[in-house]
Amino acid sequence: MSKLVPLIRSITQKGSASGTxxxxxxxxxxxARPDALKIQTxxxxxxxxxxxxxxxxxxxWAEDNSNDCLIGDIVLIRSLPKNLDKKRVTHKVDRVVYKLGCxxxxxxxxxxxxxxFEDEADKGTEKPLVIEEIK
Structure with missing residues (x-):
């Protein structure tokens, strides 16, 4: 089963009361802030x-308190409440959907x-990149 199906179900069950x-x-x-990330949507x-x-x-701009996001990861962000005194950071990272390369x-x-597709069984039987060396 896909990772997105349970993710979409959990979002719809929570409702829109918790933010965009x-x-x-x-x-x-x-x-300046190592916990702040720039997210492109x-x-x-x-x-x-x-x-x-x-x-x-x-x-x-989203804050990542766990510091487990890397550049290139696909993440789900949620808006922060309006009463916070943060000028630039307006969202927080809810979860990492896909890590880079996975x-x-x-x-x-x-x-x-x-x-x-990348099969786990075919990893050992891949063709080598160099077929023969030129002398």
């Missing part, structure tokens, strides 16, 4: 003149690298 949630990937770590934006949706990007196909549940 976005999914995105970690782009940058703050130099994508959203489809409607162009009313062309009547067509285009992909738009938005960046959020992507799982949501349909089959198998790990994949790019467009090909």
């Amino acid at each position: 949630m976005y999914i995105g990937h970690v782009v940058q770590r703050s130099a 994508s959203k489809m934006v409607l162009d009313r003149n062309l009547k067509k949706y285009f992909s738009g990007r938005k960046f959020y 992507v799982v196909d949501p349909v089959t549940g198998r790990r994949c690298r790019g467009t090909e």
